[in-house]
Amino acid sequence: DAGVIQSPRHEVTEMGQEVTLRCKPISGHDYLFWYRQTMMRGLELLIYFNNNVPIDDSGMPEDRFSAKMPNASFSTLKIQPSEPRDSAVYFCASSVPGGTQYFGPGTRLLVL
Amino acid sequence: AQSVTQPDIHITVSEGASLELRCNYSYGATPYLFWYVQSPGQGLQLLLKYFSGDTLVQGIKGFEAEFKRSQSSFNLRKPSVHWSDAAEYFCAVGASSNYQLIWGAGTKLIIKP
Numbered sequence: 212d213a214g215v216i217q218s219p220r221h222e223v224t225e226m227g228q229e230v231t232l233r234c235k236p237i238s239g240h241d242y243l244f245w246y247r248q249t250m251m252r253g254l255e256l257l258i259y260f261n262n263n264v265p266i267d268d269s270g271m272p273e274d275r276f277s278a279k280m281p282n283a284s285f286s287t288l289k290i291q292p293s294e295p296r297d298s299a300v301y302f303c304a305s306s307v308p309g310g311t312q313y314f315g316p317g318t319r320l321l322v323l
Numbered sequence: 324a325q326s327v328t329q330p331d332i333h334i335t336v337s338e339g340a341s342l343e344l345r346c347n348y349s350y351g352a353t354p355y356l357f358w359y360v361q362s363p364g365q366g367l368q369l370l371l372k373y374f375s376g377d378t379l380v381q382g383i384k385g386f387e388a389e390f391k392r393s394q395s396s397f398n399l400r401k402p403s404v405h406w407s408d409a410a411e412y413f414c415a416v417g418a419s420s421n422y423q424l425i426w427g428a429g430t431k432l433i434i435k436p
């Protein structure tokens with residue numbers, strides 16, 4: 212299995228631009244999670260999906276952030292407009308029944 | 324409130340020495356417990372997990388952890404560390420009723436040559 216795939220691996224953009232992060236979960240996993248990791252705040256859960264339906268988006272910092280999962284093999288996290296404080300590493304993870312989460316390599320976002 | 328505490332932000336250990344990383348949790352239900360490792364610039368990799376049964380669980384890379392219900396702890400151990408073990412280690416707790424995990428803040432392991 213290829214594991215969780217994220218793209219791009221690195222993204223540098225200017226403040227105000229739209230950023231789209233992509234994730235392909237492991238086939239057969241029912242749950243998909245988006246996390247953000249920063250030095251100051253550590254690992255934060257932003258949102259998670261079950262069978263393509265968003266279950267809990269209470270971690271999404273503000274309306275500039277949105278996430279979708281149009282099918283079982285693809286999810287996006289969008290930031291519009293981006294701000295420098297959004298600079299972080301964004302991880303996608305997917306889960307088998309029982310709660311073990313498998314993480315992708317992350318997308319390193321830098322907003323200038 | 325549900326929480327996971329990793330009391331040590333950094334730990335420095337000499338190569339070849341033994342290691343114990345602490346994890347304490349507060350959780351209302353019977354917990355599922357996890358340890359993950361994150362090498363610099365990498366994603367998180369599962370080291371081991373406890374769901375039920377034997378309270379001493381073995382993981383990858385020679386790590387083990389022991390679940391102690393009376394102490395609400397799930398400490399990670401390794402008898403002899405290698406320089407390649409330098410990384411950040413995260414403890415997490417969840418439940419069978421949902422798939423959301425509560426994460427500790429992480430412990431950064433530094434290996435002295």
